Amino acid sequence: MKLMFNNCTMSIVKYVLFAFNFVFALSGLGILIAGALVLADVNEFNHFIEGRVTAPxxxxxxxxxIIFLIASLGCFGAIKESPPLLITYAVLLAIIFIIELAVGIAACVFRADLESSIxxxxxxxIRRSNDMDLKAWDNIxxxxxxCGVNDPTDWQYESRYNPRILRGSCCKPEFTDPSTKDCQNSLVLAKDKYFQEGCITKLKDRIDSNATILIGxxxxxxxxxxLGIYLACTLASAIRRERAANN
Incomplete structure (x- = not known):
């Protein structure tokens, strides 16, 4: 009776582990897609962002x-009822977990000085204002x-580009001069014609939003x-007990 109970328990754990790894493989694809989307979004502003922001x-x-590949190994180990494969699977999961934990801690630490760095x-x-800088500023x-770092006056006091005329990318669309790409007759005081909020706040909010997605x-x-580590170790232990009992 006890042997039948153990066999039944092992079968349940095996199929639960197989189903878990199928879901886990899909979650690996989900992580890959989430990381790719965030990277693509951050890369739009890579002229202003250090490599540490793109690392996570x-x-x-x-x-x-790697998770997708490990999940495949877990499925194979569950079907074959192989304790060595299941333990290898559990160890690999533990290693990935530690790496993710380290990256998460590093990201949280870096967030503290993120705004200052950006x-x-x-x-x-904006002080250098060469052609590449101006193109990147137009994009952001x-x-x-x-407009500007803290506000539009940064173009007046910080940039060597032109202290009186704002770039067209600062303008609301209806006030952009199509021929010069600058604001139409826009001195820095013409506040109704251009965006008032600085880019540091907008860019930090964008990065924080992406960080929240990645953390979640x-x-x-x-x-x-x-859960996968627990199931794999439980199944490996049950298989070994059954084989020892049969011998």
Whole structure:
């Protein structure tokens, strides 16, 4: 009777682990897609952002790919009822969990000085104002509907571009001069014609929003990984007990 109970329990754990790994494989694809979307979004403003900001989504893309492969190993180990494969699977899950935890801690630590780092980068480029800088500024101001670092007066006091005329990317669309790409007759005081909010706030909010997505996905996957480790170890132990009993 006890042997039948153990066999029944092992079968249940095996099929639960197989189903879990199928879901886990899909979650790996989900992580990969989430990381790719965030990376694409952040890369639009990579002229102003240090590589440390792009590192977490890159790590998630790699992690998602590895999770998909590990989940496949877990499915195979469950079907074959192989304790060595199941333990290898559990160890790999534990390693990935530790890596994710380290990346999460590093991201939280970096968030503390994120605004200062971005602000310094924005100020440096607006002061330099070469062709590449101005093109990057046009991109960020158009897409985030902002102007300057803290406010539009940064173009007056910080930039060597032109202290009197704002770039067209600062303007509301109806006030952009199509021939010059600048604001129509817009001195810095013509506040009705251009965006009032600085880009530092908009860019930080964008990055924070992406970070929230990555943290949420990471926490959800971490709990799945712990469950996977438990199921794999439980099944490996049950298989070994059954084989020892049969021998």
């Amino acid at each position: 989504p890159i790590v998630l893309i790699i992690t998602g790919t 602000k310094n980068s924005l100020l440096e480029t 101001q158009n897409k985030l509907m902002c 996905v990471g926490i959800g996957i971490a709990f799945l990984q712990l």
